[in-house]
Amino acid sequence: MAKQWRATQFGAPETWEFAEVDTPAPKQGEVTIRVTAAGVNPADYKHVSAPRPGLTLPVPIGYEAAGTIAAIGPDTEIASGGGTVGDAVVAFRIQGGYATEVTVPAKDVFAKPPRLADEEAANLLLVGTTAAQMLHVTDVRASETILVHGASGAVGVSILQQAAELGARVIGTASESSFARVRRFGGLPVAYGPGLAERVTEAAQGPVAAALDTVGTSEAIDVSLQLVPDRTRIVTIVDAQRAEREGIHAVFGAQPESQAFRDAARPRLLELAGSGRLQVPVARTYPLAEAPEALAFLKEGHPGGKLALIP
Known part of the structure; x- marks a missing residue:
């Protein structure tokens, strides 16, 4: 069983549920990630603050995370190629990154640049x-x-x-x-x-x-x-x-043209970060269980850098 933050009703993070959930085994084209850091973004709460077309409750929270591969589906490679259990990875444009473990499409998973700390990698791509x-x-x-x-x-x-x-x-x-x-x-x-x-x-x-x-x-x-x-x-x-x-x-992430561009941009950004030419300042980390507190701090408007949740 994994622990995961989910919106079970539309509203503020204080209404979310930190639930035990089954992590499905990865099928072909999927990867299970043991999360070591989850990125924290305004979109995480804004997108579930009110009903939206196509959004069905409960909604797993979190669009980006870093971690290690816990399992990989048959005949599957991650987006950057290869991928074996234990590899350090970063995932973006996923759903459910506020978790201890999550199964996601392999096309959204990349090898983590070694020079990036987990909390930096988890906040790079959005x-x-x-x-x-x-x-x-x-x-x-x-x-x-x-x-x-x-x-x-x-x-x-x-x-x-x-x-x-x-x-x-x-x-x-x-x-x-x-x-x-x-x-x-x-x-x-x-x-x-x-x-x-x-x-x-x-x-x-x-x-x-x-x-x-x-x-x-x-x-x-x-x-x-x-x-x-x-x-x-x-x-x-x-x-x-x-x-x-x-x-x-x-421009907004939900636009189809934005999604296509941002997917295509991921490898280049990982290359820049891996060479030290793109830094991710991190202001604070919080335990995963304190996600609402982290988002309350983010809403104050001046965190001084990114925030990360650590399982």
């Missing part, structure tokens, strides 16, 4: 693929200056590093208490608040080619529209309604 898609849809290129709203957050930090790989220069909005984090990952920080457009213009010393919004405030989108003339080079991951009105991009 924010990493989101950041990669934001850079992709805005066509960010070498030598350009771009604006990132919320640069000190988890997605923002991944954007900073991936933009550096592309050769782009990043101006990132943040609170002054988070400026050091933005600088650490290669960005030029500016404080959000009144006068933001003027501060960005002064810092840019030239055109702002694209704007990437991870916070969804009116200020973020207003300033993006003011500074970036080409609306196809503005993207938000928060405010879909405003995006539709303004003719800018909005």
Whole structure:
């Protein structure tokens, strides 16, 4: 028997159940993972806060995890090739990562880069693929200056590093208490608040080619529209309604095109992390049994890095 967090009703994490469940033996094309760390993301609670089309209770929680292979189905290889019992792996775009053990599609399981700690590996791919898609849809290129709203957050930090790989220069909005984090990952920080457009213009010393919004405030989108003339080079991951009105991009993991892109992006992100060129700052870890406490801390909005659950 395994222990797993499940939403048995729609609502806050406090309503979830930490249940004993049977872990099905892996069939062909499946892998059973003994979880050593589960990534913690806002999507984990947002997606079960209210009924959604196609979502049936109970819903196992958790989209990404790291662990070791406990069993592998017949004639099956993991996505990165091979795979035997005991191998260290990372899995993303799975369901049920908040668990001691989980059986998942082998196509979503990859060898874990040895240099990554389990709690880092478990938090790499959701924010990493989101950041990669934001850079992709805005066509960010070498030598350009771009604006990132919320640069000190988890997605923002991944954007900073991936933009550096592309050769782009990043101006990132943040609170002054988070400026050091933005600088650490290669960005030029500016404080959000009144006068933001003027501060960005002064810092840019030239055109702002694209704007990437991870916070969804009116200020973020207003300033993006003011500074970036080409609306196809503005993207938000928060405010879909405003995006539709303004003719800018909005990307979300549930979109079929997002799913296809993010699946394809996983090997490259693992390569970057494995070589040390993409880091995952981890602020805190919690015991798996304290998942609601971890999410309550995440909801405060300033964790200072990623959170992980440790069985």
